[in-house]
Amino acid sequence: MAVPILKQGDVLIASIQAALSDxxxxxxxxxxxDRVGRFRARGVVIDVTALDVLDSFATRTIRSIxxxxxxxxxxxxVVGIQPEVAIAMVQLGLSLEGVSxxxxxxxxxxxxxxxxxxxxRLGP
Amino acid sequence: xxxxxxxxxxxxxxxxxxxxxxxxxxxxxxxxEFHKEDADALRGLNEVAQQYADPVxxxxxxxxxxxxxxxxxxxxxxxxxxxxxxxxxxxxRLTEGEYGGDYVADRLRIGTVHEHINLAPKWxxxxxxxxxxxxxxxxxxxxxxxxxxxxxxxxxxxxxxFMDIGLAVDTYIYARELTMRKQQEAIRELSTxxxxxxxxxxxxxxxxxxxxxxxxxxxEGLLRAIRANRAKVVVMxxxxxxxxxxxxxxxxxxxxxxxxxxGAFVIVTGLSSEVAQSLVQLGxxxxxxxxxxxxxxxxxxxxxxxxxxxxHEGEAGGTRPA
Numbered sequence: 001m002a003v004p005i006l007k008q009g010d011v012l013i014a015s016i017q018a019a020l021s022d023x024x025x026x027x028x029x030x031x032x033x034d035r036v037g038r039f040r041a042r043g044v045v046i047d048v049t050a051l052d053v054l055d056s057f058a059t060r061t062i063r064s065i066x067x068x069x070x071x072x073x074x075x076x077x078v079v080g081i082q083p084e085v086a087i088a089m090v091q092l093g094l095s096l097e098g099v100s101x102x103x104x105x106x107x108x109x110x111x112x113x114x115x116x117x118x119x120x121r122l123g124p
Numbered sequence: 125x126x127x128x129x130x131x132x133x134x135x136x137x138x139x140x141x142x143x144x145x146x147x148x149x150x151x152x153x154x155x156x157e158f159h160k161e162d163a164d165a166l167r168g169l170n171e172v173a174q175q176y177a178d179p180v181x182x183x184x185x186x187x188x189x190x191x192x193x194x195x196x197x198x199x200x201x202x203x204x205x206x207x208x209x210x211x212x213x214x215x216x217r218l219t220e221g222e223y224g225g226d227y228v229a230d231r232l233r234i235g236t237v238h239e240h241i242n243l244a245p246k247w248x249x250x251x252x253x254x255x256x257x258x259x260x261x262x263x264x265x266x267x268x269x270x271x272x273x274x275x276x277x278x279x280x281x282x283x284x285x286f287m288d289i290g291l292a293v294d295t296y297i298y299a300r301e302l303t304m305r306k307q308q309e310a311i312r313e314l315s316t317x318x319x320x321x322x323x324x325x326x327x328x329x330x331x332x333x334x335x336x337x338x339x340x341x342x343x344e345g346l347l348r349a350i351r352a353n354r355a356k357v358v359v360m361x362x363x364x365x366x367x368x369x370x371x372x373x374x375x376x377x378x379x380x381x382x383x384x385x386x387g388a389f390v391i392v393t394g395l396s397s398e399v400a401q402s403l404v405q406l407g408x409x410x411x412x413x414x415x416x417x418x419x420x421x422x423x424x425x426x427x428x429x430x431x432x433x434x435x436h437e438g439e440a441g442g443t444r445p446a
Binding site: 078079081082083085086087089090091095096100101102103107108111 | 340343344347348350351354355356378379381382383384385386387388
């Protein structure tokens with residue numbers, strides 16, 4: 001199942017609606033890396049609100065998406081991690097080191113705003 | 125008899141929760157070496173028991189009434205009558221030869237009743253001692269020609285009585301444990317509040333001992349509050365945590381990481397010098413912890429991150445968030 005990637009100004013929004021197979025994740029990563037360059041995006045928001053599990057492969061893929069996007073000039077923010085998912089992740093020792101997170105899409109976009117426009121930014 | 129019905133129900137519950145199954149009862153009997161011969165020997169005693177039941181019970185209650193502590197339970201003559209009747213029933217049951225599920229359920233029920241009215245085990249055990257002595261003496265009288273048989277019957281009775289005591293004491297312990305568990309739960313719930321002190325700023329004061337279970341509850345409660353209050357910054361104050369070992373430290377780190385995954389920034393405050401030193405000595409990687417000395421500093425830092433500015437009225441003629 002492909003993940004729709006929407007363009008909103010200079011931000012790309014990808015909303016993962018269902019658990020992805022490893023192959024889907026790889027495709028998603030390639031697609032996103034390609035679009036960041038093509039649209040000259042400054043920010044990427046990955047919305048995982050609908051997911052009730054994030055396994056190690058998904059976590060690793062998201063991390064590498066973020067690092068790739070940064071090399072291409074865009075900051076990645078993962079939004080909508082649910083409490084249960086967060087607890088499971090820390091218990092499994094999975095981390096999104098180096099990737100910004102926010103409560104939901106709105107917060108994620110707000111976090112990106114100072115990069116693309118004015119506004120105050122929450123610390124580190 | 126409201127007490128009897130209420131505890132009757134809880135006795136069933138108890139035997140289930142205490143896992144006193146038929147198998148368990150059989151294990152207990154096996155350990156006491158209570159065999160069919162013992163049941164038979166006791167049944168052979170029933171006729172004799174019928175005869176001396178009343179005087180033994182009378183003696184027992186005279187004994188009870190001669191002590192202040194036990195007399196207090198029988199202030200009401202109606203209660204005394206009823207208890208005597210039940211006591212006689214039990215006394216005869218000891219020699220009826222049926223010691224299956226019903227018998228055990230009855231013992232558990234009696235145990236819960238006694239626990240319920242706060243009859244301490246010492247009086248309960250004392251009463252059994254009285255029983256054994258009274259029955260033992262009479263056994264010797266009745267079987268004066270065959271003291272060997274009297275003694276072996278007495279031993280059979282001992283086995284049964286010890287099983288009964290075991291069951292009753294277990295209900296005592298179980299009831300106390302239940303109370304303790306309930307209190308612990310209550311304390312747990314009371315002790316992990318998540319408070320909103322500014323829009324988007326939460327305070328999580330942690331007091332007392334943190335174990336894995338509580339850490340889990342703290343984390344869950346915090347994450348729920350982060351979502352509900354749309355919090356961006358959390359000040360976690362651990363002034364009230366006396367000691368931190370590596371396990372607790374890891375729990376705290378997990379809480380911080382989980383909060384971060386939900387987009388909230390956690391500031392830890394109130395690390396005492398002892399705690400700070402022991403953390404350093406334990407060699408725990410605390411790079412992920414953002415710490416500020418005390419709670420006030422933590423709240424100020426949180427406000428700063430959120431863009432609040434607190435202005436003293438005397439200096440600027442009004443307090444308002446920036």
